[in-house]
Amino acid sequence: DAGVIQSPRHEVTEMGQEVTLRCKPISGHNSLFWYRQTMMRGLELLIYFNNNVPIDDSGMPEDRFSAKMPNASFSTLKIQPSEPRDSAVYFCASSLAGGAGTQYFGPGTRLTVL
């Protein structure tokens, strides 16, 4: 299996621009998670989906952030408008709900907002 796939791997944008991060979970997994990692705040869960339905979005920092999962093999995390404080590494992870619970992480997208 190819594992969790994220794109782009690096994104540099200017403040105020829209940013879209993409994730393809492992085939057969029915839970998907978006995390943000920074030196100051560590690994933060932003939102997670079960069977394409958002279950818990309490970690989404504000209305500028939105996430969708239109089907079992694709999810997006959008930031509009972006701000410098959004600079971080964003990880997507997937797992099989009801199983061992192991989450498999993608390689991450390093976002820099200038």
Added chain:
Amino acid sequence: QQQVKQSPQSLIVQKGGISIINCAYENTAFDYFPWYQQFPGKGPALLIAIRPDVSEKKEGRFTISFNKSAKQFSLHIMDSQPGDSATYFCAASRDNFNKFYFGSGTKLNVKP
């Protein structure tokens, strides 16, 4: 409120030594406790995990010790190697609930 507290924040160990990282939790409903290893520029990867029905689990040089009454668990890395230098995260979750509560991470540096 931080659900899982991890210490130390950083750790320096000589090659061949034992690395010990500790985590504590409050929610007694947690019943799955994984440890993740993260190398620079990579995503976290599952290293080893334990459920509270056992007090210890060993995989190679890595051992999880679990103390249910104290609500603590720890990772021991025996014969630490420079290749073990990474950031380690503990986590906790409830069975069939996929939400993980991660600790703040420990940056391990194993000196040759």
